[in-house]
Amino acid sequence: MENLQAHIAAHLPEHLASLDRLIRIPSVAAQGRGLGETADLVREMFASSGASRVEMHRHAGAPPVVLAEFPGRSDRTLLFYNHYDVQPAEPLDEWTVPPFELTRRDGRLYGRGTSDNKGDLVTRLAALRALRDVGGGLPCRVLFLVEGEEEISSVHFGAYVRALRGQLRCDACIWEYGDRDTNERLQVVAGVKGICYVQLEMASTAVDLHSMWGALVNGSGSRMAWLLAGLRDRDGHIRVPGFYDAVRPPREHALAAARALPLDEAQLRTLAATDRLMDGRTGARAVEAYLFEPTCTVCGVQSGYTGGGMKTVLPRSAMAKIDFRLVPDQDPDEIVAHLRAHLDREGFGDCTITKLGGERAFQTDLADPFVPLVVGAAREATAREVILMPTSAGTGPMHDLGGPLGVPILSIGAGYWGCNAHAPDEHIRLADFEETIFLIARVLERFAA
Amino acid sequence: MPTLRDAAREQMRPALDLVQTLVRQPSVAATGEGVAECAALVRKTFEQAGGRVAVHQQPGAAPVVIAEFAGDGDRTLLFYNHYDVQPPDPLHEWTSPPFEPVVRDGCLYGRGVTDNKGDLTTRIAAVRAVQQAHGRLPCHVKFLVEGEEEIGSVHFGRYVQQHRDALRADACIWEFGARDVKERLVVTLGVKGICYLDMELEATSRDLHSSLGAIVDGAATKLAWALASLKDPRTGRVLVEGFYDRVRAPSPRELEATRLMPFDEAELKQQMGVMTFIGGVTGFDAQLQLLYQPTCTVCGFESGYTGPGSKTVLPRRARAKVDFRLVPDQDPEEITELVRRHFERQGLQVKLTLLGGERAYRTNLDDPFVGVVVETARAATGRVVTIHPTSAGTGPMYDVGHALGVPIAGVGGGYWGGRAHAPDENIRLSDFEETIYLMGRIIERFAGLP
16 A cells, blocks of 8 residues: 555656646537547547557547546456546636646646546546556456536437447446545545536517617517526525426435535535525525535526626627536426426517536435445545535536446545636645545555455 | 898808818717817817807816807807717728718718717808898807717716806707608607616625535526516516606696607517517507606626536626616616615615716707797798607706706707718708708797797
């Protein structure tokens, strides 16, 4: 074990160089930039890390997924899921470092994708390298499946998994990420929420009009405000009829795990960068809502003139982007249908809905033996207190994998509570990066035993 | 001595020269281009016409030019105009360059010909024509010409207050007036006011991952709630408490005049691309709503990620621009305060900035000056005259009318196809000549001449 840690420490500069190479390619899925190039780099990294097989799979029009296989001593197979795409870097003026290069400052590693999710991919490759160099090979068979559309809701990932199902056979899966919380406890996450991400567009008049006509005509700016305001109550209740129909209440052991979490309202306020949570989100209720309730969030809206000074215009068109986080067993396509019916009823029949992404929620059964295995390895390898989260509040294509493969999935990784994922100045801590390489190596050893 | 009709005709050539000279000097208030030069040109023009001129400049403001032409008696007629123009963009949509005036098919093209340099010119020409016809002016005439009309007359109200004595008058002719699609001459007696607010809401101290949307409201959603709470979508009624407290209902005379206003509802709806008006109003009710109801319009609304594809972000900040059109006697400062309280009551912290505020103004239809203008217009042009008790648009009429206590009527040289604010802005030369004569007749009739 000491050999393993010494090896990791000695090779840290190489691992950081790998991370820098990945960060330097702006693989922004939303903008379709740099994706093929990054996939090529990932393939090259697998090949030079001793993979017995590396395959690029392409689905018409989609960024490639990279599948890699590493042989091991036991016949047990562990699958790692990661993604090489990142969020857009905007707003650029709020970054204190260039987003697309690795900047090391005050023990932190800055750059778009350091935390989500290129840093984790590198820790896993580094763990394999350490095990191979120190132990003369891998203790178990390892598969990697790395996609390039996670940040735009993994549009084609389900189809990839169905097509590759025969090659993905495994016994368990380690998911993309994991955080240390505000008290430096390590989180193990056993599920994710689903998502239904839509773009709404409307044009209320033939042209932009002089705003004096506001006496007779409701412009798109006003109408979009009414539309958005009517989607959700201030207590979080979503007003789209049918929205809650398929919601399955959380299992008792998931609720118990949630109650055991050291997560409280104060921490959630820190996480949310506000001293005022949504109405009714107090105490245990805040934690439960965070983990087990679906959401409706306006991620973007644009209508009319928003530059300096005044322009007296009644805007012709408006656009909004809305993110619904889903829980088991809500179906994104059904949500779109419910939303369509709701908008038609409310007088927004002219507003178009484009589904930009949809994923179902997934929760691993906490009774599976893989759960104590990973929790135990994590506790031992990091000496941290380990927190078992029955589900994340975030989303990933866990259902795409966990559904067809029927394996338990747990997520652990190199992040921490302040890493600004999806925001300017995204970063991870160097110490966490090193710790996570060792942690992943130990999980592999325990998994093989 | 020539008749006024002949004198007005003689003024055509010098007036056409003058308007072209004025148009050749760009004076774009939004950018500041040529504003000072144009003010100097206006000053020179008045001096050459024999006026006593004063140019006033407040720090950071465009110059205001006042000219006074002495005449008989103790009555004074004031003309309000502006020498600034809208930006000429989009340039490629002009048939000929915007600042190189040219006559084509009986029309004069160029930026500012209809808004408002042509009208300024007809009035100066009318003063000369009346002087020629009578050897003198039968009343005092004053000109008040500002250079910030196209950017909301930011400094104008304070300026008029400060120069009330110099501007003293008995009545005022407002900057513009058009011939409508049926060639009726429009006399406008009022304008709406405006309260234009910038609204900014900050929900969290940074952008968040949208998974936190289960426990915290983002700025976009909160501002949507704020905006949605301002107005009832079905009736158009503004829901801000106290908003209607000072609203003055139209007088019976105003209603009567409104009934006579032409209103082509089908044409209007087709141009706008809408099937119905707010509240389902039609016909006369729609006219009443347009002219006498205050409004609330979201002119801009932005938050979060608006680029291509999806970004799962819970945005920290949201911004909106909201335009309230006001009616007498609403006060923009007070409306701002009411909106502030409205949001506070809902627990929504919205930062409000008043970007533009003007009060509405309506001249009393019973004022004898209205009768003089309408009768003169009818007789001088042979046209049917349509009285608009108010425009649905806005202008600094209150600044002049309230400070000076004068009735105001807008009548001028424009027509329905004049393309104010748009490429290929133009006036018809026949309207131009007609308006010189009309303005001359208004001066005569105002002074009590037959």
